[in-house]
Amino acid sequence: MVLLDSPYTFPRMKAILKILEHLPKNYKLFIVSLENKKPELNRDYDFYYLYDHPAFSKSYIDLERAEEFLNYPLNLLIDGFWLKKYQEKWKQKIYPKYVAQLAEFWEDYLVKNKIDIYFSILECSYPHTVAYSICERLNIKVIYFAISRIGGSIMFLDNHFMPIYKITPNKDRIEELYPKVLESTIxxxxxxxxxxxxxxxxxxxxxxxxxxxxxxxxxxxxxxxxxxxxxxxxxxxxxxxxxxxxxxxxxxxxxxxxxxxxxxxxxxx
Known part of the structure; x- marks a missing residue:
């Protein structure tokens, strides 16, 4: 299962989609997106728009149950989150319910679809952080993509954020980029x-x-x-x-x- 969070025209999203096309065909691919738009892939997959889930249309959601399942207070996540200083107060008041809704969604979706592996860009946002927490609770393997801004290198990290595999540009590409990077620094x-x-x-x-x-x-x-x-x-x-x-x-x-x-x-x- 993969969580996509950015427009599919972004370079890092293009890189991820290219990787997904080369996954073994015997793996069933589920894509959850923060945008209601299906990406173009040369393989079969099940698409789900995150906010179509019933959890996000509920007027009431059990915050205590969410905290119990996540195993930490909702305010601990919200107060320490880097987005807080950039958001308006009205959004901050909504976040506890929003995090609980995300927790309900991920628990339901991951269990119902019997997800074995969760792929995601290495990102710090509420959907990613809650997904990671639920995967940890359900003992689902997590693999992150960390994509370099220069040269297209891709590092794969496990659920402890330790490197497990790396894709690097070929020698010709590195030799092409090196003078440009060096020039920009001197x-x-x-x-x-x-x-x-x-x-x-x-x-x-x-x-x-x-x-x-x-x-x-x-x-x-x-x-x-x-x-x-x-x-x-x-x-x-x-x-x-x-x-x-x-x-x-x-x-x-x-x-x-x-x-x-x-x-x-x-x-x-």
Whole structure:
């Protein structure tokens, strides 16, 4: 069984779909998606849109039972979750019920379909985290995909997040990419992540077309799909905080010397 979470046009989703096409034909494939759109695959599979499950149409759901089955308090997951600081308060009030609904869905779906192996992108979101917890409770094997942003390397991890297999680009591809990566780290054009860091930054005009496209896609999504995405208001708040930070931070931090060698260590945000 596979959980897909991003538009199928994204490079990482294309990579995963390509892997799925090469799974042995004697394995029955179940795909659960956070979008109500079937991917194109050159093999048979059963498709299920996550939010079509009856659990998400219930007016009441047993939160205590969900906590008991997950084996941890719902607030422990919600309070410690990285998305919390990007979400509005009205969403945070809904999350306990949402997590309980996810728990009910995964328990029902995994047991009913007798799932043996759960595949998923290495992702930190409520659907993924709850799925992992339920798989652990039901002793279902978990395999994660970790896809590199450079070169197309893919690492497969087990349920303890330990590497079990790796796919790397061929030698010609690595030799083609190496000069480009090296050039981006030794010239004055520093990586984008450094350009918006707390120490050295620059004013960046937002891509209006991309922003409008995101806003439109956000409002086209269903209620539950929006729970896993930052709203347009949050995106705008982030942008203005970024502008203020660029003006204040240089007063307290020494500027980066662009001629010095450095290690780039981007932190999660």
């Amino acid at each position: 010239n004055k054009a520093k990586p984008f992540k450094m350009s918006i860091s707390k120490i050295k930054g620059r004013f960046k005009v937002p891509n209006i077309t991309a922003s409008l496209r995101y806003f439109k896609s956000y409002f086209d999504k269903t209620f539950f799909e929006k729970l896993n995405l930052p709203s347009p208001s949050v995106i705008i708040q982030r942008y203005f905080r970024h502008i203020v930070r660029l003006g204040i931070v240089p007063l307290f931090y020494k500027k980066v010397n662009l001629h010095e060698r450095y290690f780039l260590y981007p932190l999660p945000h």
